[in-house]
Amino acid sequence: MSDTVEMESFDSLVNLSLNGSKLDEFNRIYYGRKEHKYLKIKETNINFAKKSNFEIAAYDFPAPKEEIRSPRIVKIGIIQHSIAVPTDRPITEQRQGIFDKIRNIIATAADEGVNIICLQEAWSMPFAFCTREKQPWCEFAESATEGPSNVFLKELAANYNMVIVSPILERDESHGDTIWNTAVVIDEFGKIIGKHRKNHIPRVGDFNESTYYIEGNTGHPVFETKFGKIAINICYGRHHPLNWLMFGINGAEIVFNPSATVSGLSEHLWAVEARNAAISNSYFTCAINRVGTETFTNEFTSGDGKHAHKDFGHFYGSSYVTAPDGCRTPGLSRINDGLMITQIDLNQCRQIKDKWGFTMTQRLDLYAESLTKAVQPDFERQIIKKN
Secondary structure, three states, X not given: OOOOOOOOOHHHHHHHHOOHHHHHHHHHHHOOOOOOOEOOOOHHHHXXXXXXXXXXXXXXXXXXXXXXXXXXXXXXXXXXXOOOOOXXXXXXXXXXXXXXXXXXXXXXXXXXOOOEEEOOOOOOOOOOHHHOOOOOHHHHOEOOOOOHHHXXXXXXXXXXXXXXXXXXXXXXXXHOOEEEEEEEEEOOOOOEEEEEEOOOOOEEOOEEHHHOOOOOOOOOOOEEEOOEEEEEOOHHHHHOHHHHHHHHHOOOOEEEEEEOOEOOOOHHHHHHHHHHHHHHHOOEEEEEEOEEEEEEEEEEOOOOOOOOEEEEEEEEOOOEEEOOOOOEOOOOOOOOEEXXXXXXXXXXXXXXXXXXXXXXXXXXXXXXXXXXXXXXXXXXXXXXXXX
Protein backbone atom coordinates (compact mmCIF):
# COMPACT_ATOMS: atom_id res chain seq x y z
CA MET A 1 0.00 0.00 0.00
CA SER A 2 2.62 2.57 1.06
CA ASP A 3 4.92 2.79 -1.94
CA THR A 4 5.01 6.59 -2.30
CA VAL A 5 7.69 8.97 -1.02
CA GLU A 6 6.21 10.92 1.87
CA MET A 7 6.59 14.70 2.06
CA GLU A 8 8.38 15.81 5.24
CA SER A 9 5.72 18.37 6.15
CA PHE A 10 3.23 20.77 4.64
CA ASP A 11 4.69 23.62 6.67
CA SER A 12 8.24 23.11 5.43
CA LEU A 13 6.91 23.07 1.86
CA VAL A 14 5.30 26.47 2.43
CA ASN A 15 8.53 27.91 3.86
CA LEU A 16 10.47 26.67 0.83
CA SER A 17 7.93 28.17 -1.58
CA LEU A 18 7.30 31.57 0.02
CA ASN A 19 9.33 34.25 1.75
CA GLY A 20 9.14 37.84 2.91
CA SER A 21 5.80 39.62 2.75
CA LYS A 22 4.16 36.75 0.84
CA LEU A 23 5.06 34.30 3.62
CA ASP A 24 3.81 36.77 6.24
CA GLU A 25 0.51 37.08 4.43
CA PHE A 26 0.15 33.32 4.06
CA ASN A 27 0.87 32.88 7.77
CA ARG A 28 -1.69 35.54 8.67
CA ILE A 29 -4.40 33.89 6.61
CA TYR A 30 -3.62 30.23 7.29
CA TYR A 31 -2.15 30.14 10.82
CA GLY A 32 -3.91 33.24 12.14
CA ARG A 33 -0.78 35.25 12.83
CA LYS A 34 2.20 36.44 10.79
CA GLU A 35 4.81 35.18 13.25
CA HIS A 36 4.82 31.75 14.85
CA LYS A 37 6.20 33.15 18.13
CA TYR A 38 8.88 30.51 18.59
CA LEU A 39 9.98 29.68 22.13
CA LYS A 40 13.68 29.34 22.78
CA ILE A 41 14.80 25.72 23.23
CA LYS A 42 17.94 24.81 25.13
CA GLU A 43 20.84 24.04 22.83
CA THR A 44 21.52 20.83 24.74
CA ASN A 45 17.97 19.63 24.02
CA ILE A 46 18.19 20.57 20.33
CA ASN A 47 21.36 18.49 20.06
CA PHE A 48 19.89 15.62 22.05
CA ALA A 49 16.79 15.56 19.85
CA LYS A 50 18.94 15.36 16.73
CA LYS A 51 21.02 12.56 18.24
CA SER A 52 17.87 10.69 19.30
CA ASN A 53 16.10 11.17 15.96
CA PHE A 54 13.13 13.23 17.02
CA GLU A 55 12.00 16.71 16.04
CA ILE A 56 11.55 19.35 18.74
CA ALA A 57 9.58 22.55 18.27
CA ALA A 58 8.23 25.15 20.71
CA TYR A 59 5.74 28.00 20.37
CA ASP A 60 4.11 30.66 22.55
CA PHE A 61 0.44 31.69 22.77
CA PRO A 62 0.47 34.82 24.95
CA ALA A 63 -2.70 36.54 26.14
CA PRO A 64 -3.32 40.19 27.04
CA LYS A 65 -2.67 40.97 30.70
CA GLU A 66 -5.71 41.55 32.88
CA GLU A 67 -6.14 43.87 35.85
CA ILE A 68 -7.82 41.38 38.21
CA ARG A 69 -6.59 37.93 37.19
CA SER A 70 -2.94 36.98 37.12
CA PRO A 71 -1.67 35.14 34.01
CA ARG A 72 -2.16 31.36 34.09
CA ILE A 73 0.89 30.22 32.19
CA VAL A 74 1.12 26.50 31.38
CA LYS A 75 3.51 24.55 29.19
CA ILE A 76 1.98 21.70 27.18
CA GLY A 77 3.87 18.91 25.47
CA ILE A 78 2.53 16.57 22.79
CA ILE A 79 4.44 13.56 21.44
CA GLN A 80 4.10 11.74 18.14
CA HIS A 81 6.21 8.66 17.47
CA SER A 82 6.66 5.54 15.39
CA ILE A 83 6.95 2.02 16.73
CA ALA A 84 10.45 0.98 17.78
CA VAL A 85 10.81 -2.65 16.69
CA PRO A 86 9.00 -4.78 14.06
CA THR A 87 5.51 -6.10 14.81
CA ASP A 88 6.65 -9.73 14.59
CA ARG A 89 8.82 -9.38 17.70
CA PRO A 90 7.57 -10.48 21.17
CA ILE A 91 5.02 -8.22 22.84
CA THR A 92 7.31 -7.28 25.71
CA GLU A 93 10.11 -6.38 23.31
CA GLN A 94 7.84 -4.17 21.22
CA ARG A 95 6.55 -2.36 24.30
CA GLN A 96 9.99 -1.92 25.85
CA GLY A 97 11.36 -0.47 22.63
CA ILE A 98 8.68 2.24 22.75
CA PHE A 99 9.33 2.84 26.47
CA ASP A 100 13.01 3.45 25.77
CA LYS A 101 12.14 5.95 23.06
CA ILE A 102 9.46 7.79 25.06
CA ARG A 103 11.61 8.03 28.19
CA ASN A 104 14.08 10.25 26.35
CA ILE A 105 11.41 12.47 24.82
CA ILE A 106 9.61 13.00 28.15
CA ALA A 107 12.92 13.78 29.86
CA THR A 108 13.55 16.44 27.23
CA ALA A 109 10.08 17.89 27.75
CA ALA A 110 10.67 18.02 31.50
CA ASP A 111 13.97 19.83 31.00
CA GLU A 112 12.04 22.44 28.99
CA GLY A 113 9.59 22.92 31.87
CA VAL A 114 6.56 21.12 30.41
CA ASN A 115 3.67 20.80 32.90
CA ILE A 116 1.23 18.57 30.99
CA ILE A 117 2.12 16.04 28.31
CA CYS A 118 -0.10 13.84 26.15
CA LEU A 119 0.89 10.80 24.12
CA GLN A 120 -0.77 9.47 20.96
CA GLU A 121 -3.60 6.96 20.81
CA ALA A 122 -2.53 3.47 21.98
CA TRP A 123 0.97 4.86 22.38
CA SER A 124 2.68 1.75 23.79
CA MET A 125 1.82 -0.63 20.92
CA PRO A 126 1.44 -0.81 17.15
CA PHE A 127 -1.99 0.21 15.87
CA ALA A 128 -2.92 -3.40 15.16
CA PHE A 129 -6.66 -3.21 15.76
CA CYS A 130 -7.67 -3.05 12.13
CA THR A 131 -6.01 -6.36 11.28
CA ARG A 132 -8.95 -7.93 13.14
CA GLU A 133 -6.54 -10.58 14.51
CA LYS A 134 -7.12 -11.16 18.20
CA GLN A 135 -3.73 -12.70 18.83
CA PRO A 136 -1.26 -11.46 19.78
CA TRP A 137 -2.67 -7.93 19.81
CA CYS A 138 -5.12 -8.38 22.68
CA GLU A 139 -2.10 -9.23 24.83
CA PHE A 140 -1.21 -5.54 24.76
CA ALA A 141 -4.38 -4.79 26.74
CA GLU A 142 -3.54 -3.85 30.32
CA SER A 143 -4.94 -2.54 33.58
CA ALA A 144 -5.59 1.19 33.57
CA THR A 145 -4.06 1.45 37.04
CA GLU A 146 -1.29 -1.12 37.33
CA GLY A 147 -0.52 -2.05 33.72
CA PRO A 148 3.10 -1.74 32.57
CA SER A 149 2.52 1.40 30.47
CA ASN A 150 1.08 3.42 33.31
CA VAL A 151 3.47 2.06 35.92
CA PHE A 152 6.24 3.32 33.63
CA LEU A 153 4.62 6.74 33.23
CA LYS A 154 3.63 7.17 36.88
CA GLU A 155 7.28 7.15 37.84
CA LEU A 156 8.13 9.76 35.21
CA ALA A 157 5.18 11.96 36.24
CA ALA A 158 6.32 11.98 39.86
CA ASN A 159 9.98 12.50 38.97
CA TYR A 160 9.23 15.46 36.72
CA ASN A 161 6.25 17.05 38.56
CA MET A 162 4.26 16.57 35.36
CA VAL A 163 0.70 15.58 34.48
CA ILE A 164 0.76 12.84 31.83
CA VAL A 165 -2.13 11.69 29.62
CA SER A 166 -1.64 8.03 28.67
CA PRO A 167 -3.93 6.60 25.95
CA ILE A 168 -3.74 2.79 26.17
CA LEU A 169 -5.60 -0.40 25.31
CA GLU A 170 -7.35 -1.10 28.61
CA ARG A 171 -8.18 -4.54 30.02
CA ASP A 172 -11.11 -4.21 32.43
CA GLU A 173 -10.75 -7.31 34.62
CA SER A 174 -13.60 -6.21 36.89
CA HIS A 175 -16.07 -6.47 34.03
CA GLY A 176 -15.39 -9.73 32.26
CA ASP A 177 -11.97 -8.81 30.84
CA THR A 178 -13.61 -6.26 28.55
CA ILE A 179 -11.26 -4.25 26.36
CA TRP A 180 -11.56 -0.48 25.94
CA ASN A 181 -9.69 2.26 24.12
CA THR A 182 -8.86 4.43 27.11
CA ALA A 183 -6.94 7.56 28.10
CA VAL A 184 -5.62 7.60 31.66
CA VAL A 185 -4.72 10.85 33.43
CA ILE A 186 -1.76 10.69 35.83
CA ASP A 187 -1.09 13.62 38.17
CA GLU A 188 2.23 15.22 39.11
CA PHE A 189 2.58 12.86 42.10
CA GLY A 190 2.28 9.76 39.94
CA LYS A 191 -1.29 9.11 41.08
CA ILE A 192 -4.09 8.29 38.67
CA ILE A 193 -6.81 10.97 38.62
CA GLY A 194 -9.16 9.03 36.36
CA LYS A 195 -9.77 7.79 32.84
CA HIS A 196 -11.89 8.39 29.77
CA ARG A 197 -12.95 5.77 27.23
CA LYS A 198 -13.26 6.50 23.52
CA ASN A 199 -16.81 7.61 22.71
CA HIS A 200 -16.92 7.04 18.96
CA ILE A 201 -15.58 3.90 17.24
CA PRO A 202 -14.82 4.00 13.48
CA ARG A 203 -16.14 1.52 10.98
CA VAL A 204 -14.41 2.95 7.90
CA GLY A 205 -12.27 0.89 5.52
CA ASP A 206 -9.43 -0.73 7.46
CA PHE A 207 -10.42 1.13 10.61
CA ASN A 208 -13.14 -1.21 11.84
CA GLU A 209 -12.09 -1.13 15.47
CA SER A 210 -15.30 -2.56 16.93
CA THR A 211 -13.66 -5.97 16.57
CA TYR A 212 -11.75 -5.12 19.75
CA TYR A 213 -13.74 -2.56 21.75
CA ILE A 214 -17.04 -0.71 21.68
CA GLU A 215 -18.17 2.82 22.43
CA GLY A 216 -17.03 4.12 25.82
CA ASN A 217 -19.19 4.54 28.91
CA THR A 218 -17.45 7.38 30.75
CA GLY A 219 -19.31 10.36 29.27
CA HIS A 220 -17.30 13.55 28.76
CA PRO A 221 -15.15 13.94 31.89
CA VAL A 222 -12.96 16.96 32.50
CA PHE A 223 -10.00 16.42 34.81
CA GLU A 224 -9.10 19.25 37.17
CA THR A 225 -5.31 19.21 37.46
CA LYS A 226 -2.81 21.49 39.15
CA PHE A 227 -2.13 23.07 35.76
CA GLY A 228 -5.66 23.44 34.36
CA LYS A 229 -8.84 21.61 33.40
CA ILE A 230 -8.14 19.05 30.68
CA ALA A 231 -10.15 16.55 28.62
CA ILE A 232 -9.36 13.89 26.02
CA ASN A 233 -11.30 13.45 22.78
CA ILE A 234 -9.86 10.19 21.48
CA CYS A 235 -9.25 9.93 17.71
CA TYR A 236 -12.49 9.34 15.79
CA GLY A 237 -14.37 11.55 18.24
CA ARG A 238 -12.84 14.53 16.46
CA HIS A 239 -15.33 13.97 13.61
CA HIS A 240 -18.27 14.58 15.99
CA PRO A 241 -18.83 18.25 16.91
CA LEU A 242 -21.11 17.40 19.83
CA ASN A 243 -18.32 15.36 21.38
CA TRP A 244 -16.09 18.46 21.41
CA LEU A 245 -19.03 20.55 22.64
CA MET A 246 -19.66 18.44 25.73
CA PHE A 247 -16.07 18.73 26.93
CA GLY A 248 -16.47 22.50 26.69
CA ILE A 249 -19.77 22.45 28.54
CA ASN A 250 -18.06 20.50 31.33
CA GLY A 251 -15.43 23.22 31.65
CA ALA A 252 -12.40 22.01 29.69
CA GLU A 253 -9.64 24.54 29.04
CA ILE A 254 -7.43 22.17 27.04
CA VAL A 255 -8.70 19.21 25.00
CA PHE A 256 -6.22 16.66 23.70
CA ASN A 257 -7.04 14.61 20.61
CA PRO A 258 -4.70 11.56 20.60
CA SER A 259 -5.18 9.86 17.24
CA ALA A 260 -4.02 7.31 14.67
CA THR A 261 -4.90 8.23 11.10
CA VAL A 262 -3.26 7.61 7.75
CA SER A 263 -2.73 9.56 4.55
CA GLY A 264 -5.35 9.00 1.90
CA LEU A 265 -8.13 8.65 4.48
CA SER A 266 -8.96 11.92 6.23
CA GLU A 267 -5.81 14.02 6.02
CA HIS A 268 -7.71 16.84 4.36
CA LEU A 269 -9.81 17.02 7.54
CA TRP A 270 -6.90 16.83 9.98
CA ALA A 271 -5.98 20.52 10.00
CA VAL A 272 -9.63 21.55 10.23
CA GLU A 273 -11.43 19.61 12.93
CA ALA A 274 -9.41 20.26 16.10
CA ARG A 275 -8.96 23.86 15.00
CA ASN A 276 -12.70 24.32 14.50
CA ALA A 277 -13.32 22.82 17.94
CA ALA A 278 -10.96 25.31 19.58
CA ILE A 279 -12.79 28.17 17.89
CA SER A 280 -16.36 27.05 18.59
CA ASN A 281 -15.68 26.05 22.21
CA SER A 282 -13.13 28.70 23.24
CA TYR A 283 -10.51 26.28 24.55
CA PHE A 284 -7.08 25.04 23.47
CA THR A 285 -6.92 21.88 21.37
CA CYS A 286 -3.97 19.57 20.78
CA ALA A 287 -4.18 17.23 17.79
CA ILE A 288 -1.73 14.31 18.05
CA ASN A 289 -1.18 11.69 15.36
CA ARG A 290 1.26 8.77 15.32
CA VAL A 291 3.86 8.58 12.57
CA GLY A 292 5.37 5.91 10.31
CA THR A 293 4.19 2.82 8.44
CA GLU A 294 3.49 -0.27 10.52
CA THR A 295 3.75 -3.56 8.65
CA PHE A 296 2.20 -6.81 9.87
CA THR A 297 3.03 -10.45 9.16
CA ASN A 298 -0.35 -11.51 7.81
CA GLU A 299 -2.34 -9.83 5.07
CA PHE A 300 -5.76 -8.41 5.86
CA THR A 301 -8.59 -6.97 3.82
CA SER A 302 -10.80 -3.90 4.07
CA GLY A 303 -14.46 -3.24 3.67
CA ASP A 304 -13.69 -0.95 0.73
CA GLY A 305 -12.62 -3.43 -1.94
CA LYS A 306 -8.86 -3.00 -1.68
CA HIS A 307 -6.59 -5.94 -2.33
CA ALA A 308 -5.24 -7.73 0.73
CA HIS A 309 -2.38 -5.80 2.30
CA LYS A 310 -0.02 -5.82 5.29
CA ASP A 311 -0.14 -2.18 6.43
CA PHE A 312 -2.75 0.53 6.86
CA GLY A 313 -0.73 3.14 5.04
CA HIS A 314 1.41 5.96 6.37
CA PHE A 315 0.54 7.55 9.72
CA TYR A 316 1.37 11.15 8.84
CA GLY A 317 2.06 12.79 12.20
CA SER A 318 1.49 16.53 11.62
CA SER A 319 0.53 17.11 15.27
CA TYR A 320 -0.38 20.71 16.12
CA VAL A 321 -1.94 23.00 18.75
CA THR A 322 -4.70 25.59 18.32
CA ALA A 323 -5.58 28.46 20.66
CA PRO A 324 -9.16 29.59 21.44
CA ASP A 325 -8.82 32.48 18.99
CA GLY A 326 -8.15 30.01 16.15
CA CYS A 327 -4.42 30.73 15.79
CA ARG A 328 -2.45 27.49 15.39
CA THR A 329 1.08 26.23 15.33
CA PRO A 330 2.74 24.64 12.33
CA GLY A 331 2.51 20.85 12.40
CA LEU A 332 5.25 18.47 13.38
CA SER A 333 6.82 16.33 10.68
CA ARG A 334 4.82 13.85 8.59
CA ILE A 335 7.68 11.32 8.75
CA ASN A 336 9.63 11.78 12.00
CA ASP A 337 9.05 11.37 15.73
CA GLY A 338 8.44 14.68 17.42
CA LEU A 339 7.90 16.70 20.58
CA MET A 340 5.92 19.93 20.38
CA ILE A 341 5.92 22.33 23.31
CA THR A 342 3.48 25.21 23.60
CA GLN A 343 3.40 27.85 26.29
CA ILE A 344 -0.15 29.04 26.79
CA ASP A 345 -2.04 31.44 29.03
CA LEU A 346 -5.33 29.83 30.06
CA ASN A 347 -6.81 33.29 30.62
CA GLN A 348 -7.24 33.40 26.85
CA CYS A 349 -10.18 30.97 27.13
CA ARG A 350 -12.37 33.48 28.97
CA GLN A 351 -11.02 36.41 26.96
CA ILE A 352 -12.16 34.81 23.72
CA LYS A 353 -15.54 33.88 25.21
CA ASP A 354 -15.98 37.55 26.09
CA LYS A 355 -14.83 38.71 22.64
CA TRP A 356 -16.84 36.38 20.40
CA GLY A 357 -19.71 35.37 22.66
CA PHE A 358 -19.98 31.87 21.18
CA THR A 359 -20.91 30.22 24.48
CA MET A 360 -23.34 33.01 25.32
CA THR A 361 -25.13 32.71 21.99
CA GLN A 362 -25.01 28.93 21.42
CA ARG A 363 -28.70 28.34 22.32
CA LEU A 364 -28.34 25.01 24.13
CA ASP A 365 -32.00 25.19 25.12
CA LEU A 366 -33.09 25.29 21.48
CA TYR A 367 -30.90 22.36 20.46
CA ALA A 368 -31.72 20.31 23.55
CA GLU A 369 -35.42 20.57 22.68
CA SER A 370 -34.81 19.74 19.02
CA LEU A 371 -32.53 16.78 19.77
CA THR A 372 -34.99 15.38 22.30
CA LYS A 373 -37.57 15.28 19.52
CA ALA A 374 -35.09 13.93 16.93
CA VAL A 375 -34.28 10.76 18.89
CA GLN A 376 -37.93 9.73 19.24
CA PRO A 377 -39.21 6.86 17.01
CA ASP A 378 -42.05 9.02 15.70
CA PHE A 379 -39.84 12.01 14.88
CA GLU A 380 -40.86 14.11 11.90
CA ARG A 381 -38.30 16.41 10.33
CA GLN A 382 -39.09 20.13 10.27
CA ILE A 383 -39.45 20.51 6.52
CA ILE A 384 -41.76 23.12 5.04
CA LYS A 385 -42.99 21.99 1.66
CA LYS A 386 -44.22 24.08 -1.20
CA ASN A 387 -48.02 24.15 -1.45
